[in-house]
Amino acid sequence: MTEVHIAAKDLRGALRSRYFIGVAVLIPLLVTSLFFFAFGGRVKEIGKGPAMAPIRTVAVNADTGSMQLGRLVLSALSGPHLRGVVYCVEVIDTTQARLALARRQADVAVVIPPGFSTAVTDSAGRAEVMLLADPVKTIGPAIVQAVLQRLLDAFSGSKMLLNTYSSAAGKRGLSRAESSRIGDRSAPSPTQALRGPVPASAQLSSDQRIIAHLMQQYQAAAQSGVEALSVRSPAAGEDLSAMFRKMMSGIFAGLMVFFAFYTGAYTALSLVREHEDGTLARLFTMPVGRARILGGKMLSVVATVAVQAALLIVASTFLFGLRWGQAASSLLALAGTVAATSGFGVMLASFIKTTRQGGPVLGGGLSVAGMLGGLFTQAVPSMPAAFNRVALCLPQGWVMRGWNIAISGRPAADLLVTFLVMFAWGAVCFAVGAAVFRRRFA
Amino acid sequence: MAENAIEVRELTKAFSDVVAVGGISFEVRRGEVFSLLGPNGAGKSTAISIISGLLRPDSGDALVMGHSILKESMAARRCLGVVPQEVALYSDMSARENLVFWGRMYGLSGKDLEARVDEMLAAVGLAERQKGRIGTFSGGMKRRVNIAAALLHSPAVVIMDEPTVGIDPQSRRHILDHVKELNRQGMSVLYTTHYMEEAEELSNRIAIMDKGKVIASGTRDELVRMVGEQARVDLAVTGEPDKAAEAWRKVTGVSRATVEQGRVAVLAADADAVVPRLFESAAQAGFHISSVDIKEPNLETVFLSLTGRALRD
Numbered sequence: 001m002t003e004v005h006i007a008a009k010d011l012r013g014a015l016r017s018r019y020f021i022g023v024a025v026l027i028p029l030l031v032t033s034l035f036f037f038a039f040g041g042r043v044k045e046i047g048k049g050p051a052m053a054p055i056r057t058v059a060v061n062a063d064t065g066s067m068q069l070g071r072l073v074l075s076a077l078s079g080p081h082l083r084g085v086v087y088c089v090e091v092i093d094t095t096q097a098r099l100a101l102a103r104r105q106a107d108v109a110v111v112i113p114p115g116f117s118t119a120v121t122d123s124a125g126r127a128e129v130m131l132l133a134d135p136v137k138t139i140g141p142a143i144v145q146a147v148l149q150r151l152l153d154a155f156s157g158s159k160m161l162l163n164t165y166s167s168a169a170g171k172r173g174l175s176r177a178e179s180s181r182i183g184d185r186s187a188p189s190p191t192q193a194l195r196g197p198v199p200a201s202a203q204l205s206s207d208q209r210i211i212a213h214l215m216q217q218y219q220a221a222a223q224s225g226v227e228a229l230s231v232r233s234p235a236a237g238e239d240l241s242a243m244f245r246k247m248m249s250g251i252f253a254g255l256m257v258f259f260a261f262y263t264g265a266y267t268a269l270s271l272v273r274e275h276e277d278g279t280l281a282r283l284f285t286m287p288v289g290r291a292r293i294l295g296g297k298m299l300s301v302v303a304t305v306a307v308q309a310a311l312l313i314v315a316s317t318f319l320f321g322l323r324w325g326q327a328a329s330s331l332l333a334l335a336g337t338v339a340a341t342s343g344f345g346v347m348l349a350s351f352i353k354t355t356r357q358g359g360p361v362l363g364g365g366l367s368v369a370g371m372l373g374g375l376f377t378q379a380v381p382s383m384p385a386a387f388n389r390v391a392l393c394l395p396q397g398w399v400m401r402g403w404n405i406a407i408s409g410r411p412a413a414d415l416l417v418t419f420l421v422m423f424a425w426g427a428v429c430f431a432v433g434a435a436v437f438r439r440r441f442a
Numbered sequence: 443m444a445e446n447a448i449e450v451r452e453l454t455k456a457f458s459d460v461v462a463v464g465g466i467s468f469e470v471r472r473g474e475v476f477s478l479l480g481p482n483g484a485g486k487s488t489a490i491s492i493i494s495g496l497l498r499p500d501s502g503d504a505l506v507m508g509h510s511i512l513k514e515s516m517a518a519r520r521c522l523g524v525v526p527q528e529v530a531l532y533s534d535m536s537a538r539e540n541l542v543f544w545g546r547m548y549g550l551s552g553k554d555l556e557a558r559v560d561e562m563l564a565a566v567g568l569a570e571r572q573k574g575r576i577g578t579f580s581g582g583m584k585r586r587v588n589i590a591a592a593l594l595h596s597p598a599v600v601i602m603d604e605p606t607v608g609i610d611p612q613s614r615r616h617i618l619d620h621v622k623e624l625n626r627q628g629m630s631v632l633y634t635t636h637y638m639e640e641a642e643e644l645s646n647r648i649a650i651m652d653k654g655k656v657i658a659s660g661t662r663d664e665l666v667r668m669v670g671e672q673a674r675v676d677l678a679v680t681g682e683p684d685k686a687a688e689a690w691r692k693v694t695g696v697s698r699a700t701v702e703q704g705r706v707a708v709l710a711a712d713a714d715a716v717v718p719r720l721f722e723s724a725a726q727a728g729f730h731i732s733s734v735d736i737k738e739p740n741l742e743t744v745f746l747s748l749t750g751r752a753l754r755d
């Protein structure tokens with residue numbers, strides 16, 4: 001019971017502290033509401049569902065290949081599953097597309113370059129689609145991009161690489177428009193060392209067989225697009241808001257995970273604070289073993305992080321209608337988060353000698369770890385692979401991965417390995433931190 | 443039942459090259475107030491930290507109500523309440539919340555706990571401020587809660603480490619009276635201080651500590667007798683104090699006359715007999731005495747004569 005009393009005392013202290021309510025809970029909620037206002041300024045309408053205007057898209061198909069894969073891509077945009085979400089008009093050339101953007105007649109332009117089909121089928125080629133967007137609009141282009149990416153993803157059968165050429169776009173005269181390229185990573189590229197697997201059928205010489213294969217992939221992509229876009233309701237607007245919410249859930253999860261790590265470390269640091277304040281010494285004069293007192297302090301960390309994460313999830317669900325996936329999956333992600341953040345926090349805090357140095361060290365260290373762990377780049381649909389690899393060297397990356405799996409609606413079974421990794425991170429860090437603390441205080 | 447509340451046997455503790463406690467022994471009898479009197483850095487807190495189980499001694503042992511702090515530390519701690527030198531409370535919690543928490547740590551719960559907390563709040567005179575956050579309390583109020591927190595489990599022995607340092611006279615009075623009251627109720631008290639007056643007022647027996655050693659111990663009177671009962675007379679004179687001191691050294695009954703900070707300090711076994719003679723001598727030598735201050739022999743004098751230094755700097 002001693003442990004529980006210590007944890008209860010700390011948890012109550014946390015709930016009353018300005019940090020906890022002001023920083024750990026309010027900031028993620030505030031930032032999220034800012035996002036809601038920024039993306040079209042229609043929190044209420046999105047919350048209610050069908051009110052967002054279709055994304056006005058102009059498309060240029062310069063693909064000359066005999067297989068007409070460019071047309072396939074464009075047909076995806078005007079396909080039935082995007083009806084009411086994307087409104088796609090074909091124009092003759094890139095100039096027309098830019099003009100439409102400049103005149104605000106379109107939100108986004110999709111340009112299929114000449115030789116697209118060839119690039120897709122040629123194992124040495126590099127298939128790219130160019131995306132031009134009105135920089136004021138963010139959510140629309142992001143959706144179109146996501147759809148196209150899924151398609152190209154299916155084509156290459158491997159992960160996609162997105163290169164944003166914002167600065168280059170300016171030099172090329174794409175004034176006020178943001179351009180990005182969605183690339184096919186199965187082809188070698190100068191910036192990319194790793195190569196995705198080339199689908200076996202793409203190496204066959206027969207055009208027919210390649211087309212058949214691609215059609216199959218396309219069907220699959222279209223289907224998964226349907227699944228991704230209409231989660232709950234058949235209404236077109238609802239599709240969009242569901243997708244928007246899913247994206248917001250990712251952004252919010254990033255914030256939540258960042259602050260959970262911060263809270264974990266900050267709460268663990270209370271052991272150092274109690275040491276400085278003399279209350280730890282007083283605890284050590286109580287008829288209770290030191291191991292149990294330290295155990296109680298560790299339990300405080302776990303309890304505080306758990307309450308914070310649970311509060312944030314409940315609040316975001318009610319305030320913003322964010323979706324956290326299947327209950328079992330999100331519970332598993334939550335458990336992993338609590339394990340990883342508490343363990344990491346205890347370890348970090350154990351290296352800190354005084355609470356004075358604690359603030360800057362925790363703030364700096366966790367911000368860097370958060371950045372590398374991909375917590376702040378949830379809004380970027382596809383980060384370079386190297387970045388993702390770095391992220392998975394940190395517990396932050398794994399926790400984020402766990403939430404992304406949960407948010408995508410996948411079952412708990414898909415999350416099991418990630419959960420185990422999160423848990424292992426927590427356990428190892430915790431063991432290190434607890435050992436250091438024991439050496440210091442027990 | 444153990445005969446002594448606390449028995450300290452040859453305790454030593456060194457911090458790298460500083461010997462904080464260099465082999466001390468003493469015992470606190472049941473039902474008495476025992477003071478450790480010593481200047482800053484004498485090793486009082488270190489000794490207390492060892493007895494309360496915070497520090498492991500390098501050698502030696504201590505028994506609390508017969509329980510070894512090394513072999514039966516939990517039993518020893520259950521009999522013991524420790525009031526640390528620095529206030530050790532949660533400043534973001536109220537006085538009551540603090541006491542409830544510390545009471546739980548001592549294993550109290552339910553109605554017992556609430557009742558004890560009420561009692562202790564009343565005992566330290568803070569029943570009305572119990573909902574106030576410790577962070578908003580004055581130094582004296584904090585110290586009173588600091589004491590209350592150590593008494594929740596009604597320990598047989600309480601150790602107080604300089605509980606009156608740096609507080610207002612009113613809180614200090616309150617604390618001293620509280621200690622006496624606890625003692626009247628049968629609690630044994632180990633009290634450390636560098637205020638001679640406190641040791642004299644409270645204690646049945648006193649140990650004087652300096653540089654990690656107990657240099658003398660006994661009742662106040664025994665200690666004073668140890669150095670001979672010399673009173674100290676402080677005199678201010680018109681004219682040169684050096685000349686006055688020289689003249690007074692020849693006066694019968696004066697054992698020492700020195701000049702300290704412009705005043706003449708005279709040591710004499712019988713101050714009442716000596717003072718009139720000092721006036722006579724002054725009149726003969728042609729100067730006047732402008733003030734006389736007779737100090738009865740006290741622990742300050744004892745410390746001075748044992749160490750050659752003042753108890754307080």
Ligand SMILES: Nc1ncnc2c1ncn2[C@@H]1O[C@H](COP(=O)(O)OP(=O)(O)OP(=O)(O)O)[C@@H](O)[C@H]1O
Pocket residue numbers: 457460461462480481482483484485486487488489527604636
């Ligand atoms: N943790 C420590 N590390 C190193 N030296 C210490 C430590 N604690 C105490 N000391 C040293 O041991 C000696 C005795 O210190 P202690 O605190 O026991 O004295 P004290 O009698 O309680 O003094 P005060 O009246 O100032 O509280 C001092 O020289 C002190 O500097």
Ligand SMILES: [Mg+2]
Pocket residue numbers: 486487488527603604
């Ligand atoms: Mg001390």
